[in-house]
Amino acid sequence: MIDIDYTISLGAIINTAVIAAGGLMTLGALRYQLKSLDQRLADLESEAKTQTEILTTLARQDARLDGLDTRFNDLIAHLIRNPECHL
Numbered sequence: 001m002i003d004i005d006y007t008i009s010l011g012a013i014i015n016t017a018v019i020a021a022g023g024l025m026t027l028g029a030l031r032y033q034l035k036s037l038d039q040r041l042a043d044l045e046s047e048a049k050t051q052t053e054i055l056t057t058l059a060r061q062d063a064r065l066d067g068l069d070t071r072f073n074d075l076i077a078h079l080i081r082n083p084e085c086h087l
Helices: 010-081
Strands: none
Touching: none
């Protein structure tokens, strides 16, 4: 039969404490990285919002320019059909 020693030695206590401390330090490092990533993600979201607003403004300006282009082409076509017209 196998004899099992149930005594606790100082080495076992130190070993357990070191492993527990390492685990806690790892959790702390992961929490810090998570907070850092959360901040970076928030910054990226605000940047994406700004870029969306810029693209929306550009699209509006493009639509306005298309409207002006259409009106200008209509005016030119009207002047070509009626050369005696003086607007």
